[in-house]
Amino acid sequence: xxxxxxxxxxxxxxxxxxxxxxxxxxxxxxxxxxxxxxxxxxxxxxxxxxxxxxxxxxxxxxxxxxxxxxxxxxxxxxxxxxxxxxxxxxxxxxxxxxxxxxxxxxxxxxxxxxxxxxxxxxxxxxxxxxxxxxxxxxxxxxxxxxxxxxxxxxxxxxxxxxxxxxxxxxxxxxxxxxxxxxxxxxxxxxxxxxxxxxxxxxxxxxxxxxxxxxxxxxxxxxxxxxxxxxxxxxxxxxxxxxxxxxxxxxxxxxxxxxxxxxxxxxxxxxxxxxxxxxxxxxxxxxxxxxxxxxxxxxxxxxxxxxxxxxxxxxxxxxxxxxxxxxxxxxxxxxxxxxxxxxxxxxxxxxxxxxxxxxxxxxxxxxxxxx
Amino acid sequence: xxxxxxxxxxxxxxxxxxxxxxxxxxxxxxxxxxxxxxxxxxxxxxxxxxxxxxxxxxxxxxxxxxxxxxxxxxxxxxxxxxxxxxxxxxxxxxxxxxxxxxxxxxxxxxxxxxxxxxxxxxxxxxxxxxxxxxxxxxxxxxxxxxxxxxxxxxxxxxxxxxxxxxxxxxxxxxxxxxxxxxxxxxxxxxxxxxxxxxxxxxxxxxxxxxxxxxxxxxxxxxxxxxxxxxxxxxxxxxxxxxxxxxxxxxxxxxxxxxxxxxxxxxxxxxxxxxxxxxxxxxxxxxxxxxxxxxxxxxxxxxxxxxxxxxxxxxxxxxxxxxxxxxxxxxxxxxxxxxxxxxxxxxxxxxxxxxxxxxxxxxxxxxxxxxxxxxxxxxxxxxxxxxxxxxxxxxxxxxxxxxxxxxxxxxxxxxxxxxxxxxxxxxxxxxxxxxxxxxxxxxxxxxxxxxxxxxxxxxxxxxxxxxxxxxxxxxxxxxxxxxxxxxxxxxxxxxxxxxxxxxxxxxxxxxxxxxxxxxxxxxxxxxxxxxxxxxxxxxxxxxxxxxxxxxxxxxxxx
Numbered sequence: 047x048x049x050x051x052x053x054x055x056x057x058x059x060x061x062x063x064x065x066x067x068x069x070x071x072x073x074x075x076x077x078x079x080x081x082x083x084x085x086x087x088x089x090x091x092x093x094x095x096x097x098x099x100x101x102x103x104x105x106x107x108x109x110x111x112x113x114x115x116x117x118x119x120x121x122x123x124x125x126x127x128x129x130x131x132x133x134x135x136x137x138x139x140x141x142x143x144x145x146x147x148x149x150x151x152x153x154x155x156x157x158x159x160x161x162x163x164x165x166x167x168x169x170x171x172x173x174x175x176x177x178x179x180x181x182x183x184x185x186x187x188x189x190x191x192x193x194x195x196x197x198x199x200x201x202x203x204x205x206x207x208x209x210x211x212x213x214x215x216x217x218x219x220x221x222x223x224x225x226x227x228x229x230x231x232x233x234x235x236x237x238x239x240x241x242x243x244x245x246x247x248x249x250x251x252x253x254x255x256x257x258x259x260x261x262x263x264x265x266x267x268x269x270x271x272x273x274x275x276x277x278x279x280x281x282x283x284x285x286x287x288x289x290x291x292x293x294x295x296x297x298x299x300x301x302x303x304x305x306x307x308x309x310x311x312x313x314x315x316x317x318x319x320x321x322x323x324x325x326x327x328x329x330x331x332x333x334x335x336x337x338x339x340x341x342x343x344x345x346x347x348x349x350x351x352x353x354x355x356x357x358x359x360x361x362x363x364x365x366x367x368x369x370x371x372x373x374x375x376x377x378x379x380x381x382x383x384x385x386x387x388x389x390x391x392x393x394x395x396x397x398x399x400x401x402x403x404x405x406x407x408x409x410x411x412x413x414x415x416x
Numbered sequence: 417x418x419x420x421x422x423x424x425x426x427x428x429x430x431x432x433x434x435x436x437x438x439x440x441x442x443x444x445x446x447x448x449x450x451x452x453x454x455x456x457x458x459x460x461x462x463x464x465x466x467x468x469x470x471x472x473x474x475x476x477x478x479x480x481x482x483x484x485x486x487x488x489x490x491x492x493x494x495x496x497x498x499x500x501x502x503x504x505x506x507x508x509x510x511x512x513x514x515x516x517x518x519x520x521x522x523x524x525x526x527x528x529x530x531x532x533x534x535x536x537x538x539x540x541x542x543x544x545x546x547x548x549x550x551x552x553x554x555x556x557x558x559x560x561x562x563x564x565x566x567x568x569x570x571x572x573x574x575x576x577x578x579x580x581x582x583x584x585x586x587x588x589x590x591x592x593x594x595x596x597x598x599x600x601x602x603x604x605x606x607x608x609x610x611x612x613x614x615x616x617x618x619x620x621x622x623x624x625x626x627x628x629x630x631x632x633x634x635x636x637x638x639x640x641x642x643x644x645x646x647x648x649x650x651x652x653x654x655x656x657x658x659x660x661x662x663x664x665x666x667x668x669x670x671x672x673x674x675x676x677x678x679x680x681x682x683x684x685x686x687x688x689x690x691x692x693x694x695x696x697x698x699x700x701x702x703x704x705x706x707x708x709x710x711x712x713x714x715x716x717x718x719x720x721x722x723x724x725x726x727x728x729x730x731x732x733x734x735x736x737x738x739x740x741x742x743x744x745x746x747x748x749x750x751x752x753x754x755x756x757x758x759x760x761x762x763x764x765x766x767x768x769x770x771x772x773x774x775x776x777x778x779x780x781x782x783x784x785x786x787x788x789x790x791x792x793x794x795x796x797x798x799x800x801x802x803x804x805x806x807x808x809x810x811x812x813x814x815x816x817x818x819x820x821x822x823x824x825x826x827x828x829x830x831x832x833x834x835x836x837x838x839x840x841x842x843x844x845x846x847x848x849x850x851x852x853x854x855x856x857x858x859x860x861x862x863x864x865x866x867x868x869x870x871x872x873x874x875x876x877x878x879x880x881x882x883x884x885x886x887x888x889x890x891x892x893x894x895x896x897x898x899x900x901x902x903x904x905x906x907x908x909x910x911x912x913x914x915x916x917x918x919x920x921x922x923x924x925x926x927x928x929x930x931x932x933x934x935x936x937x938x939x940x941x942x943x944x945x946x947x948x949x950x951x952x953x954x955x956x957x958x959x960x961x962x963x964x965x966x967x968x969x970x971x972x973x
Contacts, residue, residue, distance in 0.1 A: 405537050412744065
């Protein structure tokens with residue numbers, strides 16, 4: 047009956063279908079992301095076209111992804127989850143999934159098939175890291191440095207360990223205010239081989255060794271907590287070298303033409319994606335599932351790469367990645383997955399970090415406060 | 417007055433004693449006054465006092481351990497921590513049951529996080545074991561199912577373990593659900609509550625308990641019945657334990673449903689392959705062989721703990737009583753000292769900068785004073801974040817101040833001053849932000865000082881300085897007192913500004929509180945730190961009252 051009335055009002059068949067579906071769907075969503083250039087790319091590639099296709103849907107953005115785990119825990123404790131979809135890194139999704147704070151997902155059911163007809167599981171491949179995580183992008187954390195530092199006498203950093211070399215590359219550094227990645231980098235530059243990395247880090251002595259290496263540059267380091275900090279500090283000339291997400295650095299270098307260059311050595315790959323908080327009310331869940339299916343299809347994931355230099359999580363999206371939406375430059379050389387950029391790299395050890403984050407974080411924060 | 421009667425009591429116009437009628441009138445007035453402030457009173461109680469009390473209560477609350485691991489906590493009572501030996505099989509069996517239920521409910525990681533505050537490493541221990549514990553019973557599941565396929569059927573279990581009434585209700589509920597699904601209707605009826613079969617608890621105590629928990633879990637968490645899924649592997653393990661322990665005769669005497677199946681199983685369990693729970697846990701993570709882990713669980717089993725308060729003063733509660741934290745983790749006392757010291761520096765800077773400004777405000781002509789007043793208040797009306805970020809722009813190495821100094825040639829370009837991300841940055845930014853809180857009380861006190869006193873002093877031969885110091889200054893002390901209390905108490909609890917401009921050396925204890933509230937989620941420790949901070953402020957206030965006298969504090973004319 048409802049369908050018939052809708053048809054009679056003259057809407058197209060497609061619109062009628064979605065109007066029927068809209069009956070039991072909430073009309074607004076709260077999405078949580080990281081802010082900055084990354085969130086803008088999500089708005090341009092996902093939410094704007096989605097809102098254009100679904101009239102009356104509104105989206106609220108919350109830039110709290112770096113505190114997603116703790117905030118979701120707090121919301122869960124308070125019994126009032128106000129978020130509908132949360133953008134998190136792989137390890138955080140593992141923790142949320144383990145703690146029952148994120149919804150487990152039947153991928154074949156919830157996600158769309160690849161445009162080339164491939165299965166969901168095949169298309170996403172290794173990026174499907176656990177039962178809760180809906181992958182969007184492959185990104186890396188790497189270093190950017192100023193190209194105009196006089197004290198460097200024309201030397202340019204070529205290796206990760208130049209970050210720890212205050213003699214040849216003096217100046218302030220920026221590192222993330224979290225142990226993850228910093229500890230691995232410190233050990234790599236302290237002579238630990240890649241294959242022994244987590245075995246060493248798991249022992250108390252290994253952790254102390256890593257912190258001791260970081261101690262050598264602690265006085266020269268500014269600790270960032272928001273992804274936008276390092277690009278800002280680099281552009282201001284407050285730091286000479288700092289770790290950041292590769293897409294943010296791309297934006298500083300190419301879009302804002304700052305005298306900054308990339309140091310890809312030992313970049314750390316990571317996956318970023320959505321999780322749906324557990325136990326959402328039915329109407330909100332229906333809306334979120336509808337959005338997720340749309341926003342993670344082949345075309346949408348490829349579209350995002352036109353705004354920021356992160357690799358799409360679907361194999362079927364890769365051939366569709368072309369040029370930057372505004373600058374018109376070829377995106378492929380700026381992707382972390384470009385062979386020239388990945389001579390040395392780590393892949394974020396999600397299981398290890400999910401297990402050890404609490405332990406290591408406590409020690410790291412105490413070290414930081416000292 | 418003609419109402420005064422022979423009884424000697426004063427009566428009001430209507431004949432009631434005056435005292436009574438006055439009381440009544442006053443009572444009405446009091447009630448009215450109370451009703452007027454009631455909204456505020458209730459508002460303050462509900463939104464301020466109650467949450468603070470609740471938060472402070474968390475500093476001693478420790479229910480999570482005994483709620484999540486009830487059997488383990490009970491079993492550990494008999495264990496001697498001094499023995500230096502890992503607890504026996506019985507404790508591991510209790511741990512297995514607790515962990516199994518906890519990981520199904522996905523709460524095992526929370527107790528792990530809680531214990532991790534006391535013994536770093538326990539969070540990962542609980543996470544890893546949570547993954548392993550589900551597989552520990554597979555051995556028994558396989559053997560029971562090899563023995564007879566019926567053990568893999570949900571209906572077998574429900575017939576054996578549940579009362580006939582439950583079995584019937586569950587079947588009915590499933591049928592209704594199917595019917596609703598076919599008709600395309602929403603189905604919202606709650607699944608039936610579980611009831612154990614009569615007598616099964618005596619025959620198979622562990623199995624009955626485990627199955628009961630399974631059925632309750634299915635009902636409350638999955639909103640399904642025990643007929644919807646095979647029982648947990650925990651139930652099979654419990655059945656093995658029960659059958660091994662049960663007497664031949666007891667099983668033979670059983671005549672309820674599935675009696676034959678049970679008898680067959682009883683005959684077979686003797687030949688079953690079994691596994692030690694202890695060995696399984698040690699295989700999952702060797703840390704279970706660490707006595708320290710067990711001591712931590714035992715020490716933190718009580719429902720209330722002084723542990724958080726001890727942590728907040730760099731101590732910890734261990735099996736040997738109270739000890740110091742390892743040296744590299746002692747940060748809170750240092751942070752408390754730093755907070756108090758820097759707040760004092762900020763207060764003194766505010767007095768030094770605010771006193772002349774307040775004097776000018778009080779002594780200039782009205783028009784000029786008003787203009788100055790607006791200049792004082794203007795930053796007051798600007799957002800705190802904007803002001804703090806502005807200081808960032810001013811103070812940073814490539815910032816305005818450094819640029820000017822370099823341009824003037826006072827500072828070498830290569831050695832720009834470091835004025836931010838350290839204590840200096842925090843002091844400068846916070847002095848600026850808190851200055852109005854010093855100037856306003858000073859100003860209002862100075863306004864009331866009669867200028868003729870100064871003239872009188874001078875006419876009696878005092879120098880300018882003596883007149884100021886002996887006559888004017890003492891009268892302005894109440895203003896300094898009020899301003900100092902305001903600035904100091906505000907400073908001690910500040911956290912946004914130190915977070916933005918303080919780096920790692922310029923942060924306050926409140927930054928740690930915020931970190932524990934929003935990042936590490938160690939709310940107990942945050943509450944303990946907050947309680948100590950509150951106590952410190954109250955003690956300082958009391959000391960101030962004793963030394964200066966709170967009556968000498970004036971906020972206004």
